[in-house]
Amino acid sequence: MNRTELRFTLRLIPFLDSVESFEDGLVRLRDRRWLVWHPDVMAALFRNDRALRHPPSRTLSPLLGNRSVLWLDGAEHTAYRRTLAPMLRGARYQALIEEMVDRSIAELPSGPTSVSAWTRKLTLRIIGRVVFGVDDDELLTAFTRWLDRRLGSRVRTLAHRYLTPGTTRFDPRLDAMLLHRAHSAEPPALAAYLPRDDLRDQVVSLLFAGHETTASAAAWTLYWISRTPGLTGELDDDLLDATIRESLRLSPPAALAGNRMSDEGMVITPSIYLAHRRAATYENPHVFDPARTPPPPGAFFPFGGGVRHCPGKDLALLEIRLIVRALLRHRHVRLSSPTSTPQLRGAAMAPPPSLAMVATCRH
Structure with a gap:
């Protein structure tokens, strides 16, 4: 591993900040591996995505x-997405999400609460209901502990990745609980349609991908609202959607999209973080401005792109919208220890645990 790739691996966000001004929008990390973010390159990459391979993440595939x-x-891949897509359609869950969001807001303590921890618990509850059809806090608590032991800090993530490479990070007891719940779900959305040997991997993938990035995006949206004059109180639909979109631009829930590999072995890593902060694309890219005009193709892809775009995108956007709207409607929200330094959980980019909110009842 050369010095450039080492910096990319060990200190991802500082490394991305250091190359942000590269106008050609690409950096060679090592021989035959490139980090890219130029919008023209990204648009072409996503157009030709079906012709590329998508190698597993060295951080996430063991999980x-x-x-x-x-x-x-x-x-x-196409067949699996067709199987999973119907259960991830957002509109069918609006009433369920509203009920779960209201319940979670009612349970907020009177003192400071970690924003990212609160949104992570809430979105995991929601995807748990989507996947299993029932609430199972014992199972979801066990899932959270398992995930935090492996991705709860950058040190843990790197230790698991490099000190014992090639080994899985499964928990047999947790897997047994997940499979039992999947088989007993009503309706049996996954167990009835997926091969038994693949069921564990798809359940864990849905729970992880279905809550981690959504939770980060909701927390970042609350962060930016708290820092922007004129965005206090209840927002109308257009302003709320524009605010969420700008939050997804400036603080995307993942810093990187999945790797692509050509038949010749060239690996391309798209950078969402850098594409969204490119000065040639966005005027004053570090300024939070919900009034921005829509960017060109290839310049905005917070949920990935091409054939790997997130199939739960609409569900995630609905959750973010309902969480933020309900919280602002029912609570006065004040953030303490305001900081924008992200915490990396794999490639997911969450606000740090120290970012706390105090949510008091509106009278």
Whole structure:
């Protein structure tokens, strides 16, 4: 591993900040591996995505499994997405999400609460209901502990990745609980349609991808609202959507999109973080401005792009919208220890645990 790739691996956000001004929008990390973010390159990459391979993440594949839909390819990938897509349609869950959001807001303590911890618990509850059809806090608490032991800090993530490479990070007891719940779900959305040997990987992938980035995006939106004059109180639909979109631009829930590999072995890593902060694309890119005009193709892809774009995008946007709207409607929200330094959980980019909110009842 050369010095450039070492900096990229060990100190991702500082490294991305250091190359942000590169006008050509690409950096060679090592021989035959490139980090890219130029909008023209990104648009072409996503147009030709079906012709590329999508190698597993060295950080996440030991957790999610090698059969995760996130790195299947070809007809197999297409078939899995067609199976999973109907259960991830956002509109069918609006009443459920509203009920769960209201309950979570009612449970907020009177003192400071970690924003990212609160949104993570809430969005995991929501995707748990989507996948299993029931609430199971014991299972979701066990899932959270398992995930935090592996991704709860950058040190843990890197230690798991490099000190014992090639080994899985599964928890047999947790897997048994997940499979039991999936088989007993009503309706049996996954167990009835997926091969038994793949079920564990798809359940874990849905729980992870279905809550981690959504939670980060909701927390970042609350952060930016708290820092922007004129965005206090209840927002109308257009302003709320514009605010969420600008938050996704400036603080995307993931810094990187999945790797792409050509038949010749060239690996391309798209950078969402850098594409969204490119000065040639966005005027004053570090300024939070919900009134921005829409960017050109390839310049805005907070949920990935091409054939790997997130199938739960609409569900995630609905959750973010309902969480933010309900919280601002029912509570006066004040953030303490305001900081924008992100915490990396794999490639996910969450606000740090120290970012706390105090949410008091409106009278």
